[in-house]
Amino acid sequence: MNILKLLRVSSYMTVQACERSGYMRYGVSESGALDSSALAEGAYLLGNDIGFGCIEFLASGGMFEYQGEASAFVVNGGNFAVELNGRKVLCGVVHGLANGDIIEVGGVVSGYVGYLHIGGGILVDEVLGSRSTNVRAALGGLDGRLLVAGDVLSVGRAGAVKLGSRIVSDRLDQVHEIRVMAGSGQGYYDSAMVDRFYSYEFSKSVSADRLGCVLDYDGGRIVAEGGLGIVSDAVILGDIQIQGDGRVVVLLSDRQPTGGYPRIGTVIGVDLVRFVQLGVGVGFCFVEVDYLEARALWLDELDRRGNLGECEERVAGDDSEYLLGQNLISGVIDGGGIL
Amino acid sequence: MTIKFIPCGENGLIIKLGEELNMEINSYAVAIEHYLQSQKFSFITESTPLLNSVFIRYDTVKINFEKLTAKIKPIIEQAKTQKAKSNHLWYLPICYDGEYAPDIEDLANVMQLSPDEIKTQHANEVLQILMLGFAPGWIYGGLLPDIWDVPRLSAAKPNVPAGSISVAVRQVIVSATVAPTGWRTIGRTPYLNFDLNRKDIFTMKAGDKIKIEKISEKDFILLQKEFLANKRTLQKRAL
Numbered sequence: 001m002n003i004l005k006l007l008r009v010s011s012y013m014t015v016q017a018c019e020r021s022g023y024m025r026y027g028v029s030e031s032g033a034l035d036s037s038a039l040a041e042g043a044y045l046l047g048n049d050i051g052f053g054c055i056e057f058l059a060s061g062g063m064f065e066y067q068g069e070a071s072a073f074v075v076n077g078g079n080f081a082v083e084l085n086g087r088k089v090l091c092g093v094v095h096g097l098a099n100g101d102i103i104e105v106g107g108v109v110s111g112y113v114g115y116l117h118i119g120g121g122i123l124v125d126e127v128l129g130s131r132s133t134n135v136r137a138a139l140g141g142l143d144g145r146l147l148v149a150g151d152v153l154s155v156g157r158a159g160a161v162k163l164g165s166r167i168v169s170d171r172l173d174q175v176h177e178i179r180v181m182a183g184s185g186q187g188y189y190d191s192a193m194v195d196r197f198y199s200y201e202f203s204k205s206v207s208a209d210r211l212g213c214v215l216d217y218d219g220g221r222i223v224a225e226g227g228l229g230i231v232s233d234a235v236i237l238g239d240i241q242i243q244g245d246g247r248v249v250v251l252l253s254d255r256q257p258t259g260g261y262p263r264i265g266t267v268i269g270v271d272l273v274r275f276v277q278l279g280v281g282v283g284f285c286f287v288e289v290d291y292l293e294a295r296a297l298w299l300d301e302l303d304r305r306g307n308l309g310e311c312e313e314r315v316a317g318d319d320s321e322y323l324l325g326q327n328l329i330s331g332v333i334d335g336g337g338i339l
Numbered sequence: 340m341t342i343k344f345i346p347c348g349e350n351g352l353i354i355k356l357g358e359e360l361n362m363e364i365n366s367y368a369v370a371i372e373h374y375l376q377s378q379k380f381s382f383i384t385e386s387t388p389l390l391n392s393v394f395i396r397y398d399t400v401k402i403n404f405e406k407l408t409a410k411i412k413p414i415i416e417q418a419k420t421q422k423a424k425s426n427h428l429w430y431l432p433i434c435y436d437g438e439y440a441p442d443i444e445d446l447a448n449v450m451q452l453s454p455d456e457i458k459t460q461h462a463n464e465v466l467q468i469l470m471l472g473f474a475p476g477w478i479y480g481g482l483l484p485d486i487w488d489v490p491r492l493s494a495a496k497p498n499v500p501a502g503s504i505s506v507a508v509r510q511v512i513v514s515a516t517v518a519p520t521g522w523r524t525i526g527r528t529p530y531l532n533f534d535l536n537r538k539d540i541f542t543m544k545a546g547d548k549i550k551i552e553k554i555s556e557k558d559f560i561l562l563q564k565e566f567l568a569n570k571r572t573l574q575k576r577a578l
Contacts, residue, residue, distance in 0.1 A: 233389050
């Protein structure tokens, strides 16, 4: 059996995979990788299914030891410092992985959320149809909890990994605008408050995890005068709620699925991955787009995820030769899976 | 009743049946959601009945918001005349004593009743399950008579135990996981409505009713053991 030992972890490290969909009627939010593009890209590069687990971390990584058959790995999402057995390797690129290898993921260089994907995936049990962890509900992942140093995770057998490849994406590019649709509760805010929402500069505070992210802003508070006694309804991924004390919160994958604070906006799907990758303190504004535009952008993104081969790039130069060397050492996996 | 169709991101729809919450609106939300499920629309990914609304997630590749609402509008009309689905009345044991009822004195002050009066009056209510929400298996029940229209606490209490029975705004929350709550806790049930080790992971659902069985602290401990070991099931009858 292949295993991954966690030698060192960062503060909010979990097993994540695709969403746990269909359980909202029982009070269960969907969880899953915050950066769903990174999940899809990592799975593509390693020949994994998006239902296989990977390790998600916020702002900094950890140290991992792999034991087992020849495999491969990629660190993606944000841009992180990555070392394989003490040698610097490129983030976002697939590298070979042999028995006893040590992967070290350091601090974030750009972006915020990172992933370690291993060929064959992290094979924790599926709970309610997904391997993703929901820490608040103590559900999925490894015993429904954050990973800690000393944990040992079972790893599957690598399939057709694309050694030396990466996916070209622009989602870590500096953005100053996060696009939103009008929220389901925007009508509870008077126009002066809506104007504030679209004119202020916001930034993520340090209070950011998988439930949600509190935003900092300067200027008069944004409040919903008529919206504090409203009857709870559905709260979806990317909803922006403004609490009674004026705190602006963007709700993420492990949020509560129902709530009574009126939502002024909803971050659109394509910008949600950009939003989760924004660093703490980076300024941005909210810009409203309509449903049709948000949908068209999302359909384009689904199309991109279905044709990731078109965004695939082989890394050239010394690094490529190094990788090829690794492959010769590792040998061929499963009758030619690696190259 | 003014029904609003509110887009919720690229693939969500809230059917808001009104601003207010009453039994009629809630029953209608449950009926619409049930009827929608029975239609087995390929473009609907999931649907959820909520207090005074229905939430729908749809496959935005297959259908857009405009066409979706056009398909759903007649369903909402038809749901009015549909027979309600077969629901259950559950006999839920609740202990209102000691450590299980940390806020009962405080609530007694707010309601100007004695703790014993609160226990008796609460236990005599038959609760309609209005929705499941907030966290896995959590029940929102009600609506209780007007004297139960008490506000939430100004600050949430952390780490409230699973199974806690808490009240505010004529509603009752039956929790099923450890979580913070800003409602006053007046009892606890040994039966958790979310248990991954049980065949029916979620037992009680929106549209069902709850008949309360008042139990002692001694019974609580006994029943909790039996429920956790799957040696006892929750008693019910068809409605």
